[in-house]
Amino acid sequence: MTGAELGARLRAGDRTAAPAALNLLETRTARLQASALVTAAGDGAGHIVGVTGPPGAGKSTLLSALLREWRREGRSVAVLAVDPSSKRSGGALLGDRARIEHDPADRDVFIRSMAAGERLGGLAPATRAAAQALASAFDLVVIETVGVGQSETDVAEAADSVAVVVQPGSGDALQFLKAGIMEVPDVLVVTKADLGPVARRAEQDLCSALGALGARETPVVAVSSVAPVRGIDALAHALDAHRASLDLAAVRTRAHRLGALADFIAEHGERGLRALGGRRAAVRWLAEQDAALDEPELLRRLEARAA
Ligand SMILES: Nc1nc2c(ncn2[C@@H]2O[C@H](COP(=O)(O)OP(=O)(O)OP(=O)(O)O)[C@@H](O)[C@H]2O)c(=O)[nH]1
Numbered sequence: 001m002t003g004a005e006l007g008a009r010l011r012a013g014d015r016t017a018a019p020a021a022l023n024l025l026e027t028r029t030a031r032l033q034a035s036a037l038v039t040a041a042g043d044g045a046g047h048i049v050g051v052t053g054p055p056g057a058g059k060s061t062l063l064s065a066l067l068r069e070w071r072r073e074g075r076s077v078a079v080l081a082v083d084p085s086s087k088r089s090g091g092a093l094l095g096d097r098a099r100i101e102h103d104p105a106d107r108d109v110f111i112r113s114m115a116a117g118e119r120l121g122g123l124a125p126a127t128r129a130a131a132q133a134l135a136s137a138f139d140l141v142v143i144e145t146v147g148v149g150q151s152e153t154d155v156a157e158a159a160d161s162v163a164v165v166v167q168p169g170s171g172d173a174l175q176f177l178k179a180g181i182m183e184v185p186d187v188l189v190v191t192k193a194d195l196g197p198v199a200r201r202a203e204q205d206l207c208s209a210l211g212a213l214g215a216r217e218t219p220v221v222a223v224s225s226v227a228p229v230r231g232i233d234a235l236a237h238a239l240d241a242h243r244a245s246l247d248l249a250a251v252r253t254r255a256h257r258l259g260a261l262a263d264f265i266a267e268h269g270e271r272g273l274r275a276l277g278g279r280r281a282a283v284r285w286l287a288e289q290d291a292a293l294d295e296p297e298l299l300r301r302l303e304a305r306a307a
């Protein structure tokens with residue numbers, strides 16, 4: 001099946017096209033087919049949610065609980081778990097990282113492990129493309145990445161909403177927030193709330209750090225993903241509220257521009273980026289382009305400009 005056909009199936013809401021679509025998007029030699037797929041899938045209305053945080057913070061366990069909540073509400077969910085070890089092991093292995101509990105017979109759930117990009121916390125172009133294409137067929141598309149601090153910028157560019165997940169007692173997020181290393185997330189999640197006082201302390205510390213940064217309205221949600229489960233519905237609600245506050249057309253236009261730039265860099269490397277005058281100049285130039293341009297056209301224009 002061609003990329004355009006798979007994209008059209010996703011656009012029509014056919015979720016059974018997801019596995020074949022992902023296979024095609026991950027085939028390095030099928031770049032034209034991949035871009036035809038993304039174009040044919042169109043701009044989906046699904047909510048793309050980035051879930052990012054340090055190793056072991058509880059992201060996958062949290063996603064198992066969120067998945068149950070979303071399915072209870074009758075919403076379809078795709079999860080793209082980005083495997084940071086796949087560079088070394090030479091391919092995305094499911095391993096331990098994607099241990100997200102779900103019913104394998106449930107056709108409204110799709111879970112896939114994908115290889116990481118070049119940098120820690122970075123996304124491969126295939127993951128951006130997959131998230132965009134799946135947003136046509138799934139109500140929610142989650143991108144799970146490992147990282148905290150600067151490394152979450154990739155996922156922030158690809159997602160509509162970003163939840164940064166931290167575990168009590170680690171202090172990482174607090175430090176990064178205070179030092180201005182971490183962009184303020186859309187939602188902050190403190191996991192393992194069942195641990196009691198240490199979790200409440202983490203929640204309070206984050207709230208006061210956000211207050212000091214003038215970002216008091218950023219929700220901080222404490223969750224326990226294991227029994228006694230709590231806070232999961234509040235987190236789902238906070239994500240919905242963030243999504244409702246967005247100008248979705250503007251967010252998707254930006255995602256197309258940054259997606260085209262990521263494709264360009266994947267193809268032409270740092271040297272290509274220099275030919276564009278650097279990343280900031282490229283982003284500025286892209287912002288001046290017509291909002292209606294799709295990714296393949298933006299990529300063509302970038303290549304013409306660099307030539
Ligand atoms: N007590 C408690 N433990 C939890 C909770 N959530 C996760 N854990 C435990 O924390 C450990 C790490 O959980 P994961 O969900 O695998 O964490 P992760 O962030 O996905 O880890 P990586 O994918 O390796 O980065 C596991 O042993 C979980 O059982 C929770 O709400 N409460």
Ligand SMILES: [Mg+2]
Nearest residue numbers: 059060097098
């Ligand atoms: Mg995990």
